[in-house]
Structures are given as structure tokens and as C-alpha cells.
Amino acid sequence: MNEFERELKKRLEALREEGLYRELRRVDSPQSPRITVNGKALLNFGSNDYLGLANEPALKEAAIKAVKEYGAGAGASRLICGSLGPHQELDEALAAFKGTEAALSFSTGYAAAMGTICALLGRDDIVILDKLVHACIVDAARLCGAKMRVFAHNDPDDLENILIWAARQSAGKETAGGGTRGRTLVVTESVFSMDGDQAPLREIAELKEKYGAWLMVDEAHATGLYGENRRGLTEELGVSGQIEIQFGTLGKALGASGGYISGSRALIDYLVNKARSFIFSTAPVPAAAAAATAGVRFVQSSKGERRRALLWERVKELQEGLGGCSSMPGKGSAIIPVPIGEETKAVEVSAALRELGIFIPAIRYPTVARGQARLRLTVTAAHSAAEAAEAITALRSLRNGVSGK
Numbered sequence: 001m002n003e004f005e006r007e008l009k010k011r012l013e014a015l016r017e018e019g020l021y022r023e024l025r026r027v028d029s030p031q032s033p034r035i036t037v038n039g040k041a042l043l044n045f046g047s048n049d050y051l052g053l054a055n056e057p058a059l060k061e062a063a064i065k066a067v068k069e070y071g072a073g074a075g076a077s078r079l080i081c082g083s084l085g086p087h088q089e090l091d092e093a094l095a096a097f098k099g100t101e102a103a104l105s106f107s108t109g110y111a112a113a114m115g116t117i118c119a120l121l122g123r124d125d126i127v128i129l130d131k132l133v134h135a136c137i138v139d140a141a142r143l144c145g146a147k148m149r150v151f152a153h154n155d156p157d158d159l160e161n162i163l164i165w166a167a168r169q170s171a172g173k174e175t176a177g178g179g180t181r182g183r184t185l186v187v188t189e190s191v192f193s194m195d196g197d198q199a200p201l202r203e204i205a206e207l208k209e210k211y212g213a214w215l216m217v218d219e220a221h222a223t224g225l226y227g228e229n230r231r232g233l234t235e236e237l238g239v240s241g242q243i244e245i246q247f248g249t250l251g252k253a254l255g256a257s258g259g260y261i262s263g264s265r266a267l268i269d270y271l272v273n274k275a276r277s278f279i280f281s282t283a284p285v286p287a288a289a290a291a292a293t294a295g296v297r298f299v300q301s302s303k304g305e306r307r308r309a310l311l312w313e314r315v316k317e318l319q320e321g322l323g324g325c326s327s328m329p330g331k332g333s334a335i336i337p338v339p340i341g342e343e344t345k346a347v348e349v350s351a352a353l354r355e356l357g358i359f360i361p362a363i364r365y366p367t368v369a370r371g372q373a374r375l376r377l378t379v380t381a382a383h384s385a386a387e388a389a390e391a392i393t394a395l396r397s398l399r400n401g402v403s404g405k
């Protein structure tokens with residue numbers, strides 16, 4: 001064994017000792033309430049397929065049609081000759097769905113965050129993040145070279161203090177051309193990915209206006225689920241018009257894959273010119289774009305509304321049924337965290353649940369802070385009431401294990 005492998009094995013061993021080792025599980029079924037994991041049939045409470053669209057006939061048929069008409073691969077980046085009909089249709093469908101002037105799809109949400117934040121900010125700028133934003137935002141904020149500051153989770157007072165500091169930093173930085181250097185961008189999620197709690201978007205939007213900052217909101221866990229037109233929590237709270245950069249994924253409630261940015265025509269034209277993860281990457285396969293468009297249309301339809309209603313029924317049943325097991329932040333979200341604490345313990349409880357035929361993943365550092373490991377149960381519109389009841393029974397039977405920190 002050479003020195004390289006010895007070094008890596010040592011690092012992997014350290015991960016195992018800390019209960020942080022990860023490995024892939026083979027799933028031999030479509031994403032749905034019942035999946036086959038490593039050969040065992042399990043009731044699945046681990047996906048982000050909130051509306052049950054990942055295996056929906058309308059999306060599958062759209063993908064198949066796109067393969068037949070446009071082939072398997074896109075063959076080039078969007079800006080060379082890979083911007084095929086399905087990609088253009090998806091961008092238009094997203095803009096119409098979100099009610100913005102324009103929208104741009106990316107190969108993943110991760111790529112959308114990286115491309116967008118790095119296109120907008122540089123060394124002279126400041127980026128302010130909620131403490132619990134997703135890794136893709138943290139990575140983008142680091143890569144863009146701007147000064148990074150973090151505000152306490154969902155705490156507008158702390159954000160304001162940092163905005164005051166930022167305003168002092170950029171004072172007097174006007175360029176000769178009349179433009180301003182030293183821009184400040186605030187980034188938060190609307191519904192947080194690990195706890196399902198909601199950001200105080202009205203307060204944050206007010207603050208960013210007061211201090212002349214820009215705002216980017218990640219709706220990964222809200223798109224399709226909140227607001228009259230199911231555009232997201234920004235719609236439900238009536239703040240969409242104040243958000244410069246709306247961001248989301250096509251891989252969760254929308255049932256396909258990819259990421260999107262929606263906003264003004266100027267923003268989208270700028271990203272087409274400047275977002276490196278968009279420019280220097282092959283366009284997504286036509287099937288992915290077509291499936292996402294079908295997902296967007298489904299969500300907008302009356303069927304989409306019915307799915308959403310079903311989802312909230314299941315959420316309510318689980319929240320009521322789990323009572324003391326979970327630390328539900330009160331407000332409605334399809335993400336139900338069951339706090340455990342120690343990493344190894346969370347892995348054990350998750351394994352015990354698998355023995356009972358239920359898949360609820362253990363979430364550990366670095367996805368959440370050290371010592372804050374948890375089970376993260378996600379429910380979807382595709383689950384039946386009986387399936388939700390099964391999860392409640394299993395979690396209750398493990399209650400001692402679950403609450404023993």
C-alpha cells in the first residue's frame with residue numbers, strides 16, 4: 001500500500017471513530033414512499049420528494065419525449081450550441097411560475113449558488129449569511145472572495161448590527177464611473193433544510209432596504225409548497241418583490257433535477273454572461289430540463305394544489321402523532337427533526353428504525369453542528385395516512401432511545 005492510500009485510510013478511520021463515516025446505499029426502486037435499500041424493502045421518510053413528483057407519470061413521459069426528440073445528451077454548454085428547446089422552455093416556465101421577469105436554470109442548485117454569488121460579488125464586497133444556510137451558499141461565499149459575516153440564526157437584530165458595520169465599510173467607495181463598490185449581499189434560506197423552521201423574511205427584507213443591501217433567498221424547501229401560486233414562502237409572506245435574487249432547486253418538490261435563479265431580466269442576462277458554473281459546463285440532459293418543466297406545470301395545476309393539501313394533511317398527522325419525540329418548530333414544514341445529539345447514537349437509532357422497516361436518515365456533522373446529530377424525517381404527499389401512522393408507532397417504540405441524549 002502506498003503512502004497516499006495509507007494517509008487516506010487513516011483519515012477514514014478517524015471519521016469512523018467519530019461516528020461520521022458515510023457510505024452509499026443502493027436503492028433499487030424509484031423514489032417513492034416504499035423503497036428497496038440494499039435489498040430490503042423500507043418505508044421511506046428520507047427523500048425531499050415533497051409532492052411525490054419524482055416518479056410521476058407526467059414528468060417521466062416528458063423526459064421520454066425529450067429523449068426521443070432531442071437525444072440523450074445536450075452535447076455542448078448552453079452558450080455554445082447546447083441551449084436546446086427544453087432548456088429554453090424550462091427557463092420560460094420558471095419565470096412564469098415564479099412571476100418574475102426572467103429565470104435561468106442550472107445543472108444543480110449547488111451550481112446555481114456558486115455561479116450566482118461568485119458572479120455578483122468580489123473582493124471589495126461583503127456577504128452576510130444566516131448561521132444555518134446550506135453548504136452551497138457557504139462554499140460560494142468563501143470562493144467569491146468577499147468579506148464574509150454570519151448572523152445568528154433567524155436573528156434580525158444580529159443581522160442589523162452586521163449591516164451597520166457593513167454600511168461603514170462601504171461608505172465613500174463610489175467609483176469614478178458613478179457606480180458603487182463595496183456591495184453587501186444578505187443570503188438566507190426561507191424554510192431551513194435541517195429544522196424546517198422559517199426565516200423572518202419580512203424583517204430581513206426591511207433591513208436590507210434600510211441599509212441598501214441586496215437579498216438572496218434560497219427556497220429549496222419551499223418552492224411548490226407555500227404561497228397562493230405555490231411559488232414559495234416569499235410569496236406567502238408577500239416579499240417576493242423585495243428580493244433581488246430568488247434561488248431554488250428543481251430536485252425537491254419539483255421532482256426533477258437542476259437549480260434555478262429567478263428575478264429581473266438584467267439579473268438573468270448578467271448571469272448568462274458571468275456565472276462560471278453556467279458558462280463552463282455542459283447543458284443538462286434534455287430529459288432533465290423537460291422533466292423539470294413538467295414538474296413546474298404540475299405544481300401550478302389544480303393537481304399540484306391537491307398534492308400540496310395532501311402533504312399538509314400528512315404533516316399535521318405526524319406532528320400530532322410524534323408529540324414529545326420531535327422538536328417541531330411549530331410552523332408547518334414537511335421536515336420533522338428528531339434531535340439525538342451524539343453522532344454514533346443517531347446512527348444507532350436510524351439503524352434500529354431500519355430493522356423495523358423504516359428509513360429515516362441520521363443527519364450528522366458537517367451537515368449539522370457537532371453534537372447536534374438528529375433524525376430528519378421528511379414526509380411527502382405520496383405517503384398514505386397508514387404509512388404516517390407506521391412511522392409514528394416505530395418512533396414511539398424507540399422513544400427511550402430517541403430521547404436518551
Ligand SMILES: *Cc1c(COP(=O)(O)O)cnc(C)c1O
Pocket residue numbers: 108109110111134136189193218220221248249250251257258259
Ligand atoms: C438541496 C439544497 C440545495 C442544492 O440544490 P441541489 O439542486 O440539490 O444542488 C441548496 N440549498 C438548500 C437549502 C438545499 O436543501
